[in-house]
Amino acid sequence: MECQELRRDELAGKYLNQQLDPTAQDEFEVHVLECANCLRHVEVVQALRQELFESARRVHTAGIQSNCKTKRRNSFFLLEAEWEDNG
Numbered sequence: 001m002e003c004q005e006l007r008r009d010e011l012a013g014k015y016l017n018q019q020l021d022p023t024a025q026d027e028f029e030v031h032v033l034e035c036a037n038c039l040r041h042v043e044v045v046q047a048l049r050q051e052l053f054e055s056a057r058r059v060h061t062a063g064i065q066s067n068c069k070t071k072r073r074n075s076f077f078l079l080e081a082e083w084e085d086n087g
């Protein structure tokens, strides 16, 4: 697999979300082992996400969550309804 400079963001993001197909996932994993640039990029994206996750959790545990929860549940159901339409 070539080092695809331009798609590195996308690949690293999808890799961490496990959205790549299994072949691409494997190839990217192998590539990351050989490519310090990509490895670093994956680490950066991962650290960034961890940070976002942590701050989101802090907001939730901070207290104002009841309204937020309802909103999230509504959008989740909307999403589900869309999926059912597609299937």
Ligand SMILES: [Zn+2]
Pocket: 002, 003, 004, 031, 035, 037, 038
């Ligand atoms: Zn690379």
